[in-house]
Amino acid sequence: MKTTNLMIVGVGGQGTLLASKLLGKLLVSEGYDVKVSEVHGMSQRGGSVVTYVRFGEKVYSPVITEGEADYIVSFEKIEAARYLSCLSNKGKIIVNNQEIDPMPVITGAAVYPTDVLEKVKESGVFVDEMNALDLAESAGSAKAVNIVLMGRLARYLGIGREKWVKAIEETVPAKTKEMNLKAFELGYNYEM
Amino acid sequence: MKKLLIGNEAVSRGLYEGGINVVSSYPGTPSTEITEFLSKYDDIHSEWAPNEKVALEVAFGASLAGARSACAMKHVGLNVAADPLFTLSYTGVTGGLVICVADDPAMHSSQNEQDSRHYAIASKIPMLEPADSQECYRFAKEAFRISEEFDTPVLLRLTTRIAHSQSITDIGERENAEIKQYEKKPAKYIMMPAYAKAKHPVVEERTKKLIAFSEICDFNRIEMGGTDIGIITAGDCYQYVKEALGDSVSVLKLGMLNPLPEKLIRDFAAKVKRLVVVEELDGIIETHVRSLGLPVEGKSLFTPIGEYNQDTVRKVFRSALNEKADCEVNVPVRPPMMCAGCPHRGMFYALSKNKITVMGDIGCYTLGAQAPLTALDSTLCMGASVSGLHGFNLADKGQRRTACVIGDSTFIHSGITGLINVAYNSTSSTVIVLDNSITGMTGHQQNPTTGYNIKGDPASKVDLEALCKAVGIKRIRVVDPYNIAECEKAVLEETASDEASVIISRRPCVLLKSVKAKSPVKVDADKCKGCKKCMTLGCPAISIKNKKAVIDHTLCVGCDVCKQLCAFGAIESEDR
């Protein structure tokens, strides 16, 4: 069985860590060998962050290199392009079309390439684009962007919905459970 | 029981099951979580020490008294702890002693890329290096046994990828937690020349025994595959080799990195046609293999710089790479930055505006070096801002206005000794302590200035003002970094003074739970002239859209610093 490679990318502080925790828990309970790798520390202060998730029968390397990823879940538009070269040319991207200005854009040293997703689509990979922030807010909190996107990912991974729900219940704080389950459904059911 | 654990948590579990009684550490990425996870066990003593030297000496004392002890630090922390390390090699232990050290190839969160395996060789202390969380757990647990059996501290080396990657770990139960009887043994524990001379031959003898152990121990193993190429590797590199080359090569996977085996390597070399060492950073295994007179390749193929991955290996052995997606966009870099409302920002603005030459230090505030604040002139190591400033001033002889910035935790770690030197050897240095009441960068650990211990229980609290006074500083003032005028006044007065001074810039980190954000400020678009003055702060909440400043209400914490800069009164607080 081939190892599945998945990357979660975004901006420090967007809740990518919780998403990878959820995914890790789910994949272990499915009986896979799993490796999840992310770098803590300096980069989390608003920097670009990346988590590698690999699962299959036997996983060696904790990281994903050029052309290896089957899926990228991007919490922000330009982050999808930043890591695109890690995606296989047959890979899929799920992207939250939010724009978060990095410091060089804020200071005027660089411009935000607003057409970035068009460019990504031109590369021929499958792009599933959504406004996860809006959906999260309608679920009750802007913080639930991560769970909205996991809801979307659930459509691709072929793991039963009830198992996702169980993993979410075990991962998120009890008082945000209902809101997060709603966020999950909104991400799952969103029509492109 | 099988769990998905990061390497650091697996290490802490291994130490716990191995019978640890005392852990003392100073936080440092990527080692911090080892101690944080240990602090959750109530049946052992855990603490944050002021620095790594103190931590290792605490672990030594606990071992001397019969307890199993450990400390954890990042690679540069081992430099600080090197003094006790080398002599601990001579004294050996009573209770097992494990020193966890985490290297940071690629410098994700560090100021250099040093390879701590050199320390194991130089101090003649055995070193283990795991390759996944299961090994983190097992090696940490067995490290205590090796420590006691061979009467030596044991170094457990991790790298960022091992420390921060999660993999499945099968854990067990706590064992051997009893504390041994203390006995006074002067010849073992008093390292004055007469006793130390007798100890050095014991260390050399121990190394021979450890080599014999490394030949047969199960930390090292051979996995035979194709015999055209034989690879000797360790740690994360083992995973990259297996990922890239699978069974097409044979692998000697080393888990014990010091001392290295001899016969095992010769036997392996005899079974393969071409011998290659794959190791990140320095060519330490390679040098050893070459010293055995074996033909070997290593650093002629692989760089000593940065992290490797499976592609690094594929490229060297010309195996096929994956077909990648690609697009042509100029993606702006996204460096880390100080949080919106970070208490350091106001002080950095005051320093930058007044063109002060600033020696920096290690912490979140190192980010003050970046545009647009560009407030720093140097960052070397923990504490160097204070002592470096003193030296700078000796040479500069008052031509420039100078100061240094150092966080509360770093100041206690090793800034205070520099301050004693400033007072004693009298320069008119201005030392700014950025007191945000936490160790921020490593993920918010308590320290001796916060009034809380590792478990969050109330603890003794260093009185920074009294401390600075006691070492001989007469000019001490406290400012609120959210008040720019106050910061500027203090900076201008103190840098002009011909006496040494300390400015304590005091405000807790905005990420602390105890800090309540105020309602965000907003820009009155009619009043905003688009002058971009507020942009000089580098607050991530502020940006310019359609030539007017806009403030992201989800990020702004209402610190009001930007409001003080606006000459047109365009930034307004919502009703509070």
Ligand code: SF4
């Ligand atoms: S974590 Fe605290 S100290 Fe560090 S940048 Fe953010 S607000 Fe500043």
Ligand code: SF4
């Ligand atoms: S008040 Fe101004 S400087 Fe402070 S966090 Fe809000 S936007 Fe940033």
